[in-house]
Amino acid sequence: MKNRGFNKIKSILVCMLCMLMWSGCNASPGGEHINTTADERKIVVGFSQVGAESDWRNANTESMKNALSSANGYALIYEDGQQKQANQIRAIRTFIQQEVDYIVLAPVTENGWDTVLQEAKDAGIPVIIVDRMVNVSDDALFTCRVGSDFELEAKKVAEWLNCYMELQGISPKEVHIVNIQGTLGATSQIGRTKGLEDAAKAYDWDLLAEVPGDYTQAKSREVMEGLLKQFANINVVYCENDNEAFGAIEAIEAAGKTVGSDIKNGEIMVVSFDGVNEKAVQYVTEGKITCIAECNPLHGPRVQALIEALEAGETPEKFSYVDEQFFSAYRDISELKVDGTVYPVTFPQTEEGTECIPEETE
Numbered sequence: 472m473k474n475r476g477f478n479k480i481k482s483i484l485v486c487m488l489c490m491l492m493w494s495g496c497n498a499s500p501g502g503e504h505i506n507t508t509a510d511e512r513k514i515v516v517g518f519s520q521v522g523a524e525s526d527w528r529n530a531n532t533e534s535m536k537n538a539l540s541s542a543n544g545y546a547l548i549y550e551d552g553q554q555k556q557a558n559q560i561r562a563i564r565t566f567i568q569q570e571v572d573y574i575v576l577a578p579v580t581e582n583g584w585d586t587v588l589q590e591a592k593d594a595g596i597p598v599i600i601v602d603r604m605v606n607v608s609d610d611a612l613f614t615c616r617v618g619s620d621f622e623l624e625a626k627k628v629a630e631w632l633n634c635y636m637e638l639q640g641i642s643p644k645e646v647h648i649v650n651i652q653g654t655l656g657a658t659s660q661i662g663r664t665k666g667l668e669d670a671a672k673a674y675d676w677d678l679l680a681e682v683p684g685d686y687t688q689a690k691s692r693e694v695m696e697g698l699l700k701q702f703a704n705i706n707v708v709y710c711e712n713d714n715e716a717f718g719a720i721e722a723i724e725a726a727g728k729t730v731g732s733d734i735k736n737g738e739i740m741v742v743s744f745d746g747v748n749e750k751a752v753q754y755v756t757e758g759k760i761t762c763i764a765e766c767n768p769l770h771g772p773r774v775q776a777l778i779e780a781l782e783a784g785e786t787p788e789k790f791s792y793v794d795e796q797f798f799s800a801y802r803d804i805s806e807l808k809v810d811g812t813v814y815p816v817t818f819p820q821t822e823e824g825t826e827c828i829p830e831e832t833e
């Protein structure tokens with residue numbers, strides 16, 4: 472009985488294997504993909520993700536997987552780079568060997584991509600950059616990029632701080648800021664650091680120190696512990712994402728100090744970026760995080776739209792940006808003017824804590 476059953480299973484497996492091999496995409500020498508049957512045609516996408524370092528990153532991954540799903544006509548090959556460029560380069564080379572239809576890259580840092588992107592170009596595989604940016608010798612090495620304007624996010628936070636200090640009558644020289652930076656060399660870190668540095672110079676704030684927290688809670692707690700030992704007068708902590716803010720708050724409270732916006736009475740103000748998870752937005756309603764410049768992680772629908780445009784033979788915008796809000800519970804600042812544009816401040820509601828999680832848009 473067992474033997475016959477086993478032979479039966481074996482023969483089913485063998486013909487399934489033949490079916491799979493027969494129905495998979497077979498590439499013509501030129502690299503483009505001719506699929507054997509139209510209705511089975513899946514658009515094969517290789518996605519090299521930075522890692523899983525933050526809540527933002529996990530929301531970004533989920534958005535991409537939801538959009539590039541089999542039900543939507545995609546075969547997604549997902550590779551987690553564990554925040555190492557070497558892993559991402561290896562993943563891209565594997566995608567090239569697998570002759571995917573598209574490569575989506577969320578680059579951990581900006582430099583060092585020319586060679587592998589040239590290999591993808593030579594293989595005739597379009598590359599879409601998401602989230603951060605690549606710094607390459609020739610923009611033709613990637614088809615298009617969708618992500619945030621990180622320096623604008625930073626300018627919004629800086630403008631909010633400037634308004635707040637003026638309303639509170641706190642002199643700029645009394646603003647003692649430390650910056651817990653993101654992963655050094657990441658576009659988001661470069662933009663958010665530049666925005667703060669430019670503002671500190673323009674407003675004459677006392678920027679005490681800038682230390683990488685790598686976008687993680689654990690590292691940022693360590694960094695904040697060190698900064699509290701080094702400086703007795705810190706009154707603003709600029710965190711380049713919410714997970715860093717959580718770590719900084721842990722360290723501040725462990726040191727017996729209070730986080731909040733009442734700087735004049737010794738509270739330490741924490742400002743941050745992302746606004747992706749409920750805890751961060753809850754902290755804003757409680758005043759533990761004074762303000763958050765939203766960084767929208769929902770790139771999935773936009774990448775899907777870019778691929779569909781390319782599939783239709785269109786040429787999409789080279790650079791497209793996602794819309795982002797600004798959250799604070801401090802009601803005396805209801806809008807921010809940055810580079811001539813007015814941005815509204817969103818006051819998150821306690822009962823609808825999740826109200827400010829970006830919805831999956833079109």
Ligand code: GZL
Pocket residue numbers: 524525526527528602603619657659686711712713744745766
């Ligand atoms: C921003 C993204 C950053 C987030 C962090 O688009 O690159 O990386 O702000 C994430 O949370 O780790």
Ligand code: ZN
Pocket residue numbers: 796817826827828
């Ligand atoms: Zn909202």
